Amino acid sequence: MATKTVNVSKPYTWSEKIYLLAIVQGLLITLKHFINGFFLRKHNTIMYPEVRREYSDRFRGAHFISIDRNKTENCTACYLCQTVCPAECITIVAGERESAHNPDGVKKEKQPVKFDIDALRCCFCGFCEEACPKDAIKLSGKYEMAITSREEAKYDLVYLKREVKGRG
Amino acid sequence: MTLFDFIQLFAKIAVVLGFALTSVPFLVWFERRGSAWMQGRVGPNRVGPFGLLQSVADVLKLFTKESFIPGHVNKFFYVLAPVIALAAPVGALMVIPFGSHVIVFGQKIVLQIAEIDSGLIFLLAFAGLEVYPVILGGWASHNKYTVLGSLRGSSQMVSYEISMGMSILSMLIIYGTFNLQEMVFWQSEKIFGFIPYWGVVVNPIGALIFFIAIFAETNRLPFDLPEGDSEIVGGYHIEYGAMKFGMFFLAEYVAMVMASALISTMFFGGFGLLPGFASLVEFVGTFTSGSPETVQNIQAVFEFVSLLLKVGFFLFVFVWVRWTLPRFRFDQLMDLGWKILFPLSFVNLIVIILVSHFFVK
Ligand code: SF4
Ligand code: SF4
Secondary structure, three states: OOOOOOOOOOOOOHHHHHOHHHHHHHHHHHHHHHHHHHOOOOOOOOOOOOOOOOOOOOOOOOEEEOEOOOOOEOOOOOOHHHHHOOOOOEEEEEEEOOHHHOOOHHHHOEEEEEEEEEOOOOOOOOHHHHHOOOOOEEEOOOOOOOOOOHHHHEEOHHHHOOOOOOOO | OOHHHHHHHHHHHHHHHHHHHHHHHHHHHHHHHHHHHHOOOOOOOOOOHHHOOHHHHHHHHHHHOOOOOOOOOOHHHHHHHHHHHHHHHHHHHOOOOOOOEEEEOOEEEEOOOOOOOOHHHHHHHHHHOOHHHHHHHHHHOOOHHHHHHHHHHHHHHHHHHHHHHHHHHHHHHHHOOOOHHHHHHHOOOEEOOOEEOOHHHHOHHHHHHHHHHHHHHOOOOOOOOOOOOOOOOOOOOOOOOHHHHHHHHHHHHHHHHHHHHHHHHHHOOOOOOOOOHHHHHHHHHOOOOOOHHHHHHHHHHHHHHHHHHHHHHHHHHHHHHHOOOOOOOHHHHHHHHHHHHHHHHHHHHHHHHHHHHHOOO
C-alpha cells in the first residue's frame, strides 16, 4: 500500500502572526486562575503538616515486623527476606528462642537476635514482604522518614517491632 | 533656599522614596503569592499575616549573610554595579510628578521633587543607566556566565531603547513639551466628555511599543535574557552574594515601580484624576470649609491616589505578564526588536509627524 503523507503544518494566519491576540488569551487564562486563587481561595496544595495526603493501602513505607498477641515477633529468622533483598540491606543474626518465650510450642523455635534494615540502602521494593513465609516483615504506610544522622537510618528490632495499626 | 523650601523638598523626597521603597517587600510578596494563585498554589503564607513578613525574613537573611567578595573580581566595579542598579531608578523617580500642587501656609508646593523643564530627558538619562549595572556587574565578575549574561542584557537594551526612544519622540511631538507636569495637564481633557484624552488614546501604537520596550528595559519576563538559570547559571549576578545580591533584587522592583510611574505619566494621564474621582473630590469638599485652598489640597490627595492606583495596576500587569508568557529565545528577541518594533515605531513616528504638521493647528 502506498504511503499517504499528511501534512498537518499550515502557515500562520495573520492574527496568529501578530501574536498579541494569543498573549491576551493567555493573560485571560492566568487572570481566571488568579481570581480563583485570590478571591475563591481554590488551590491544589495540601497544607502539609496540618493536612496529610491519603495514600493507598499499597503504599510501601517504613518496615515493621508484625507481632502476635504475646508481643513476640512473628519472624522465625528464616533468612528468606535477606536472601531476596535486591539491595542487600537486611542483616539477620539468628538464635534459638527460649521455650518460655514461645507459649505456642514448636511454632517459633528460632528467633532473630538481631534484625537490622539499612533504610538508606533499601529501595522499598517490597520483595521482603512478598518472600516472608510468616507474614512477619511488612512495609507500613509511614512515609515521614526524615532523619538527622546516619545511625537513625538503621532500623533495629526494637524499632521494627513497634505497634502498627492496620498498615500504619 | 529658605527653610520652608528645604522642609517641603525633604517631605516630597520622603513621600516618593517611602512609597517606592516600601512597595518593594510588598511587591516581592505579591510576585510570589500572585504567581502561586495563578498556578493553583498557595505561596508563602506562614510568616506573618498572609505571609506578608516573608520578604522581611528574606531581607533579614540576606543581611546576616557574609558579605563576600570573590578574589578574582575587579573590586571597584564589582561594588559599584549594585549601587548604580539601585540609584538609577530612584534617580529617575525624582522627576515623576505625583500631584498638581498643594497649598500649605499660603505657599504653593508643586508635587514633583525636581521641577525641571527637561524632565523627560532627565528621566531617560537615568533609566538608560540601568544597563550599566548589568554590564559592569557581569564584566567585573570575571566569569564567563556573567559576561554572557551582560552581553545579552546590553544587546537587548540597545535594540529596545531605539524603539522606545521613537515612541517617546512621537509622544513629545504630540505634547510639544519635555515637562512631565505639562504632559499630564495636556492629558487632563476629555473626548466627548467621558473618554479621557490620554496618550494611549491619541497614540495607541506608540503606547504599545513603549509598553513592550519597557519590559525589555526592566529585564522582566518575557525579556529576562540577562538572567537564565538553565543556560547561563544565574546571569550577570552569579558572583554576588548577601546584600549586594539583595540590592540587585531590590533594584529590579524599584525599576518596575519607576517604569509603571513612567507609563502612567506618559500614556495614562499621570496624576490626572481617574474617571469618577472628580465628583468624589467635590463630595469630600462639602465636608470642609470649601475654601479654594482646601479644595485644591483635597484634589491633590485624590490625584496622588489616582497615580498610585495606576502605578499599582501596571505593577500588577508586570507580575501578571511574567507568570503568563514564556520567555523569548535570543534570536526571536532580536527579530522582534529590530524587524518589527523598530520599523513599526519609525512608521508610527513619521505618521504622527505628518498628522500633527498638516492636520493639527
Ligand atoms: S523493601 Fe526491598 S530493598 Fe527494602 S528491605 Fe525489603 S527487599 Fe530489601
Ligand atoms: S522476616 Fe520473614 S522472611 Fe525475614 S527472616 Fe523473618 S520470617 Fe524469614
